[in-house]
Amino acid sequence: MSLFDAAPTPSASRVSTPRGRPADEPPLSREAEPEAEPLATPADAAEYRAALAAFRTGAWPQERWTTFRLRHGVYAQAQADTYMVRAKLPGGRLSFDQARAVAVANRDHCGAAVHLTTRQDVQFYYLTLDGTADLLAALARGGVTTREASGNTFRNVSTCPLAAVCTHEHVDAAQVAERLATAWIRHPLTQHMPRKFKTTVSGCGHDCGMARIDDLGLIATVKD
Template sequence: MLPNMRGLIMSASKTTAPVEIRTTPIPPEILEEIETFEGEVRRVNASEVSSDLFRPFRLQHGIYGQRQPGVQMVRIKIPFGGLTANQLRRVAELADTYATGIGHVTTRQDIQLHFVDLNDVGTIMRLLAEVGLTTREACANTVRNVTACHLAGVCQGEVFDVTPYAKTVALHLLRNPLNQSMPRKFKIAFSGCRQDCALTPIHDIGLLAAKREDGVIGFRMVVGGGLGSAPRIAQVLREFVPMDELLPTIEAVIKLFDTLGNRKNRNKARMKFVIEKLGFEEFKRRWEEAYVSMGHARPDHGPIKLLQHHDAPPTLVMPTPAQARPSGNGHGNGGNGHAGPETPYHMWKRTNVVPQKQPGYVAAAIKLQMGDITTAQMNVVANLAEAYSNGNLRTTINQNLILRWVPESRLEALYEELAPHGLAAPGAELVEDIIACPGTDTCGLGITSSKGLARAMAEVFPPGRVPEDL
């Protein structure tokens, strides 16, 4: 891309007018952080600092080395998966200019760019900061991206919208001295209903929306979950955490992990091993001590100051009465609502479309093959998010994108715009929607071709036709 075209992206939808990327000034402290990173890169290039010494600093800023020498993977943090069309256009621009023209949506709702020159990373950080995005703490022994159900706020079964709480926790912990050099990575997830789309039991901290009999809302908190070679299901630390105790409770868990975690054996360093070593009752006792010692047991501890996420219906589009709504609680449930053979559109509608709790609106999932999306497709999605929704979208932990607040009356028109660009595959979020990390394609830690296996498995599960009991 020519330098003077940066910030202007040609629309891939019906309009052909350039779409300007809106930017805001970078806060001085963020600019200083980026300049510090660039300074360290110059020191590495001048052999003043070894690559080994630079590595922890690089990882803390969300930059991974690849198995291919001389190039990096840049991981862009997307708290709770919330993106704007404007931000997605910027990611597309960066992928075109500095990477391979492909973005990779991850199981933590991040977006990764691969094959990036280390000398370009500072520029990428600046361009991300202009649209409110960062790579900071997307890697390393920190609190990783805080994830949440992609239907939060529109889910028919949710207790309440967990979005503002996930956002508040994510930004509270970002650059927080409490979690800059922990024994190992730390993962937090929020879910709003019992279906638990965010998979809270496999997280270091899992928070499930709850409501007491007196109507007070809060969270059921579980701790110590994880997968890997030693999977563990998280255990209940508190059946109910009131909102004014949410941040203090999380901080005390992180502090306890930071103090007791194994810093000698990386393979035994996650919080699940701390709990295993102490026993859960002793862990709870130690947590209570940490909570008190950090001063969080004070009765005057104030209410949580929520960071709101504006996600209202599209302007100038009124919802239509709910007719022929997709059935069930979402993906793949119920009939297709169509007499006769199932058309590609009706298969997509059956498997990818979820009725919102707001009458007349639906959420439409865009299935990405193993999380990969081209820059042209990113621009299409950005345009459609503004044309058919409210300019917002979300990434999912199954490596897809989802458009919410789509008026049901415009659903078929949306499908017709997605299909020509390879964005209307059925089966999103179902068993056939196989997820895969980059594996040996790019990852220096990879030991197998996970994408190759995923492609082979996809042949066994034909799109949109997997029995619903699988």
């Protein structure tokens, strides 16, 4: 269950907070919060493969398929019948196992070097449409998601490049980015947004994450 699932509608006789919790009840403790959604799951890759099959058989029209594949990080390249896939990496962070999964998946399924983006993602090039399904499955097995890396969705959360190691930061921006990403991934509100929505987190006032050029920019401060 997501952190932002709708709360039960309160009775008319009770005053509620903006999130629907009765005002006379204590707030949930951190331990009582629902578990966050995992970023990477094989279910996303399976859903993508099933949708591709529906498109192939004509059960899905082109417009529905295009919206769906973009939501899963799959772009059409300029070359005919050729596709690019973007993975979603909050703060641009990869574990050793995830980095290996990226390298192996690219070697086995793609036709060019991995591209590192300015918003701390990685992109894979020169795939066939069927090859995109195989790549998504390989990445999911390695703990890497492409979900909502493109399309009109809540995009990757970027951070200061020195998040978690900068001596000036007031908070670990990388942890904040991870928490935001897991809170919003697969949420119904983020599946059909009017336009793409980009977020960044800076751990201090130097704002190395460049909050001023994002749709939502968070800068940690210390209150006197």
